[in-house]
Amino acid sequence: MFEFELLKKDGNARLGKIYTAHGEIETPVFMPVGTQGTVKAVTKEQLLSTKPQIILGNTYHLYLRPGIEVLEYFGGLHRFMNWGKPILTDSGGFQVFSLSREKKKEGKHKAEVILTEEGVKFKSHLDGSWHFFTPELVIHIQEIIGSDIMMPLDVCPPYPVSHTTAKDAVDKTIRWLERSKKAKKNEWQALFGIIQGSVYSDLRRESAIKTVDLDMDGYSIGGLSVGEPAELMYEMTEIVIPFIPEDKPRYLMGVGTPENIIESVERGVDMFDCVMPTRNARNGTLFTTYGRLNIKAAKHRFSDEPVDSECDCYTCKNFSRGYVRHLFNAEEITGMILATIHNLRFYTRLMEEIRKSIKESKFLEFKKEFLDKYTGLK
Amino acid sequence: MFEFELLKKDGNARLGKIYTAHGEIETPVFMPVGTQGTVKAVTKEQLLSTKPQIILGNTYHLYLRPGIEVLEYFGGLHRFMNWGKPILTDSGGFQVFSLSREKKKEGKHKAEVILTEEGVKFKSHLDGSWHFFTPELVIHIQEIIGSDIMMPLDVCPPYPVSHTTAKDAVDKTIRWLERSKKAKKNEWQALFGIIQGSVYSDLRRESAIKTVDLDMDGYSIGGLSVGEPAELMYEMTEIVIPFIPEDKPRYLMGVGTPENIIESVERGVDMFDCVMPTRNARNGTLFTTYGRLNIKAAKHRFSDEPVDSECDCYTCKNFSRGYVRHLFNAEEITGMILATIHNLRFYTRLMEEIRKSIKESKFLEFKKEFLDKYTGLK
Ligand SMILES: [Zn+2]
Ligand SMILES: [Zn+2]
Numbered sequence: 001m002f003e004f005e006l007l008k009k010d011g012n013a014r015l016g017k018i019y020t021a022h023g024e025i026e027t028p029v030f031m032p033v034g035t036q037g038t039v040k041a042v043t044k045e046q047l048l049s050t051k052p053q054i055i056l057g058n059t060y061h062l063y064l065r066p067g068i069e070v071l072e073y074f075g076g077l078h079r080f081m082n083w084g085k086p087i088l089t090d091s092g093g094f095q096v097f098s099l100s101r102e103k104k105k106e107g108k109h110k111a112e113v114i115l116t117e118e119g120v121k122f123k124s125h126l127d128g129s130w131h132f133f134t135p136e137l138v139i140h141i142q143e144i145i146g147s148d149i150m151m152p153l154d155v156c157p158p159y160p161v162s163h164t165t166a167k168d169a170v171d172k173t174i175r176w177l178e179r180s181k182k183a184k185k186n187e188w189q190a191l192f193g194i195i196q197g198s199v200y201s202d203l204r205r206e207s208a209i210k211t212v213d214l215d216m217d218g219y220s221i222g223g224l225s226v227g228e229p230a231e232l233m234y235e236m237t238e239i240v241i242p243f244i245p246e247d248k249p250r251y252l253m254g255v256g257t258p259e260n261i262i263e264s265v266e267r268g269v270d271m272f273d274c275v276m277p278t279r280n281a282r283n284g285t286l287f288t289t290y291g292r293l294n295i296k297a298a299k300h301r302f303s304d305e306p307v308d309s310e311c312d313c314y315t316c317k318n319f320s321r322g323y324v325r326h327l328f329n330a331e332e333i334t335g336m337i338l339a340t341i342h343n344l345r346f347y348t349r350l351m352e353e354i355r356k357s358i359k360e361s362k363f364l365e366f367k368k369e370f371l372d373k374y375t376g377l378k
Numbered sequence: 379m380f381e382f383e384l385l386k387k388d389g390n391a392r393l394g395k396i397y398t399a400h401g402e403i404e405t406p407v408f409m410p411v412g413t414q415g416t417v418k419a420v421t422k423e424q425l426l427s428t429k430p431q432i433i434l435g436n437t438y439h440l441y442l443r444p445g446i447e448v449l450e451y452f453g454g455l456h457r458f459m460n461w462g463k464p465i466l467t468d469s470g471g472f473q474v475f476s477l478s479r480e481k482k483k484e485g486k487h488k489a490e491v492i493l494t495e496e497g498v499k500f501k502s503h504l505d506g507s508w509h510f511f512t513p514e515l516v517i518h519i520q521e522i523i524g525s526d527i528m529m530p531l532d533v534c535p536p537y538p539v540s541h542t543t544a545k546d547a548v549d550k551t552i553r554w555l556e557r558s559k560k561a562k563k564n565e566w567q568a569l570f571g572i573i574q575g576s577v578y579s580d581l582r583r584e585s586a587i588k589t590v591d592l593d594m595d596g597y598s599i600g601g602l603s604v605g606e607p608a609e610l611m612y613e614m615t616e617i618v619i620p621f622i623p624e625d626k627p628r629y630l631m632g633v634g635t636p637e638n639i640i641e642s643v644e645r646g647v648d649m650f651d652c653v654m655p656t657r658n659a660r661n662g663t664l665f666t667t668y669g670r671l672n673i674k675a676a677k678h679r680f681s682d683e684p685v686d687s688e689c690d691c692y693t694c695k696n697f698s699r700g701y702v703r704h705l706f707n708a709e710e711i712t713g714m715i716l717a718t719i720h721n722l723r724f725y726t727r728l729m730e731e732i733r734k735s736i737k738e739s740k741f742l743e744f745k746k747e748f749l750d751k752y753t754g755l756k
Contacts, residue, residue: 066708
């Protein structure tokens with residue numbers, strides 16, 4: 001089962017609810033990234049303490065490790081990782097293309113990619129082996145994974161890219177979406193369409209219209225937050241949103257900072273995911289009510305304050321900045337764990353406050369108040 | 379306050395209770411190692427789930443990081459790490475000597491050491507700075523740390539070592555213990571004496587007699603588990619134990635494997651500490667009822683079993699070998715967390731079973747049953 005209910009609007013900001021086989025999701029929602037079958041540096045219990053409603057998995061990574069035969073043996077990702085709440089899986093399109101543009105990392109292989117009409121041939125960054133993803137196979141893998149929300153294989157050009165290449169990506173993504181839709185077997189798993197078009201208004205419009213024509217369960221806005229200025233990202237979001245039916249969820253992929261999320265909610269986006277809270281946590285960058293904090297800085301050495309005095313997470317309720325700073329300074333994994341718990345809770349708490357403000361028709365007041373504090377004006 | 383009560387004997391194996399200002403400790407006890415103010419790769423809550431009674435801190439490491447001024451500002455280690463149970467601190471003698479024997483690690487400085495009658499001058503492995511530890515300073519630092527059980531600064535020769543050098547170490551350790559005892563101010567903190575003597579029976583006897591003459595709160599057997607055969611370690615333990623009064627706890631430092639612990643309990647040892655459960659966990663080596671397990675091995679790929687079907691830890695209650703193997707294979711920190719929780723619980727559960735068997739006068743039966751399973755005979 002998959003349904004979306006629009007509960008309330010405050011300007012273009014929307015309060016909604018998604019119903020899935022693994023439970024309900026209140027929107028706007030932030031989805032922690034659990035690429036390889038875990039959110040990095042926390043256990044399931046610690047993740048649950050941050051009150052997430054849904055997490056992300058990644059088809060590309062899970063296909064390579066542990067492999068679909070393992071996931072099939074264990075009866076899907078929910079059971080494999082003992083996770084009872086909803087899971088959304090990215091198709092792997094983004095990873096296939098973006099990893100091939102990265103420099104070879106130490107001890108890893110250089111990822112490569114060959115794009116054809118049939119699908120995408122790629123070389124694994126793990127062992128250099130070649131694989132072939134078609135839209136049909138990617139649906140099949142996600143049916144084995146058993147994600148509540150599936151993404152179709154799409155073509156993800158880099159930024160910047162020529163209009164011609166961006167147009168080809170839009171067209172191929174649409175043809176692949178048709179094939180994905182036909183391949184899909186399970187009623188209970190939702191399949192979204194992904195709107196591409198880089199930063200070209202005409203392509204974004206064309207992609208939105210053609211994707212919506214296919215009447216998908218929801219709509220993702222892809223190919224943004226890849227290096228373009230934030231203003232262009234907001235502009236592209238504004239262009240496509242009016243084409244998406246009000247009764248379908250809108251998911252801005254890979255976004256973003258607290259500011260990005262607030263600006264996009266204002267424009268009508270319902271769903272977000274980003275590695276920022278978890279990756280930053282492992283580097284010692286913590287999000288707080290009064291902006292970002294480098295916990296490794298010497299000034300926190302004698303600080304008896306919590307990381308964020310307005311936060312209700314395990315880390316803030318139990319430990320001081322001075323202690324967390326010591327753990328990072330002494331290169332203790334425990335520091336990464338505590339920072340991850342805090343940053344994830346910061347993001348879910350932000351979304352809770354956003355939803356509350358929409359419910360009370362005070363979204364713009366909340367936005368001003370939050371950003372004044374967060375950007376240090378207050 | 380510090381007291382030891384001997385509750386029962388089964389052969390030489392002892393059931394006892396230690397009373398400290400931070401609560402009681404049932405013995406025989408295993409103490410998880412939390413060198414730098416955390417047990418590695420777990421939070422306090424996860425550590426508590428493994429049911430430890432006391433943890434270890436290290437004076438050398440805490441003196442260098444976060445530094446005594448930080449610990450003083452925070453009112454001691456208990457408050458700094460928000461830990462309510464007892465803490466034992468090692469003096470740092472072992473680290474000062476052993477780090478100077480290690481090869482320089484990448485990005486670190488070569489530790490160096492100069493031993494005098496007054497104390498020990500050493501070069502930090504972190505930044506190459508020089509420091510001077512005296513018996514008095516080491517007591518002072520541990521009074522700031524606020525550990526429930528303190529260790530005096532001792533001289534730790536390597537293995538093997540000449541009789542002459544071992545004799546010098548014994549003599550200096552005794553003279554330093556007299557100075558440590560004089561320097562100690564707080565009534566509530568216990569101070570143990572450390573028995574040295576390498577693998578020389580006469581020196582072990584001499585060290586035991588002279589240390590016990592100083593009427594300490596408890597007695598540590600140091601300088602073992604440093605590379606000598608296990609049989610020699612057991613022999614040295616057997617030699618010194620008869621000299622230690624029955625109403626004082628005996629602590630075999632840095633030991634060991636489950637087999638080592640059982641053999642030493644049989645000889646009358648009450649307290650143990652070792653990095654083995656935590657360090658092995660981070661490398662993917664797990665302790666189980668049926669012996670050690672390399673969780674990274676391919677054979678666990680399709681295993682739906684828990685790590686140890688007889689274990690009641692969070693990891694075994696929630697996840698399969700296949701999942702934990704995947705986390706290690708995918709280099710996820712979450713794998714190290716889950717493995718650490720399991721190994722710590724394996725050790726505390728072993729001690730619970732040892733205590734139960736002594737209480738029921740069935741220690742030798744337990745020993746046989748445990749080792750038969752653990753070494754694969756059953
Ligand atoms: Zn927090
Ligand atoms: Zn276990």
